[in-house]
Amino acid sequence: MNKGKLFVISGPSGSGKSTVICRLLKELDKAYFSISATTREPREGERDGVDYHFMKKEEFEKLVEADQLLEYAQFVGNYYGTPAAPVDEKLNAGYDVILDIETQGAEQILSKRPDAVSVFIFPPSFAVLEQRLRMRGTDSEDKIIGRLAQARVECKKAEMYNYIIINDRIETACNEVMAIITAEKCRTAERLHHLKEEN
Numbered sequence: 032m033n034k035g036k037l038f039v040i041s042g043p044s045g046s047g048k049s050t051v052i053c054r055l056l057k058e059l060d061k062a063y064f065s066i067s068a069t070t071r072e073p074r075e076g077e078r079d080g081v082d083y084h085f086m087k088k089e090e091f092e093k094l095v096e097a098d099q100l101l102e103y104a105q106f107v108g109n110y111y112g113t114p115a116a117p118v119d120e121k122l123n124a125g126y127d128v129i130l131d132i133e134t135q136g137a138e139q140i141l142s143k144r145p146d147a148v149s150v151f152i153f154p155p156s157f158a159v160l161e162q163r164l165r166m167r168g169t170d171s172e173d174k175i176i177g178r179l180a181q182a183r184v185e186c187k188k189a190e191m192y193n194y195i196i197i198n199d200r201i202e203t204a205c206n207e208v209m210a211i212i213t214a215e216k217c218r219t220a221e222r223l224h225h226l227k228e229e230n
């Protein structure tokens with residue numbers, strides 16, 4: 032059985048990244064969406080093992096010390112990270128694993144897993160990004176300005192990704208990501224064993 036592939040997908044808030052990932056998970060035969068771990072308290076309606084793996088700070092720090100996280104960061108006093116064990120378990124079982132990760136975390140993962148396939152998703156322009164954020168109607172003006180500033184920071188890291196998807200239409204963006212996944216599975220290293228005669 033072929034091992035699965037690790038796909039790291041990033042993009043600023045408003046890029047359509049979550050919608051693309053949601054469609055991918057429906058279309059791919061064997062795909063697993065990696066669930067992050069956090070030390071923050073669950074919010075109303077959140078479920079352990081579905082929204083996040085909720086854990087105590089001491090438990091998280093043990094994973095850090097044992098180098099059992101693909102990436103982690105600390106925000107407002109809480110840790111967030113990606114445990115390596117469930118990712119590797121699914122990869123070894125032949126599943127493609129999809130990570131929805133910001134650029135800081137992606138940088139950590141790509142240094143540890145250079146074989147990971149990285150994709151950065153962005154709208155056609157910053158003007159379109161701002162328009163999308165405003166059309167949501169969920170953020171204050173300050174929050175929108177903050178999200179746009181963060182998007183500019185993230186775009187400076189886009190060069191480290193293998194692929195960039197310009198999400199003008201969601202169907203096209205999804206098709207392009209699917210094409211990337213298909214192409215990656217057709218690499219020589221993935222298929223060469225089929226060409227060898229059995230003894």
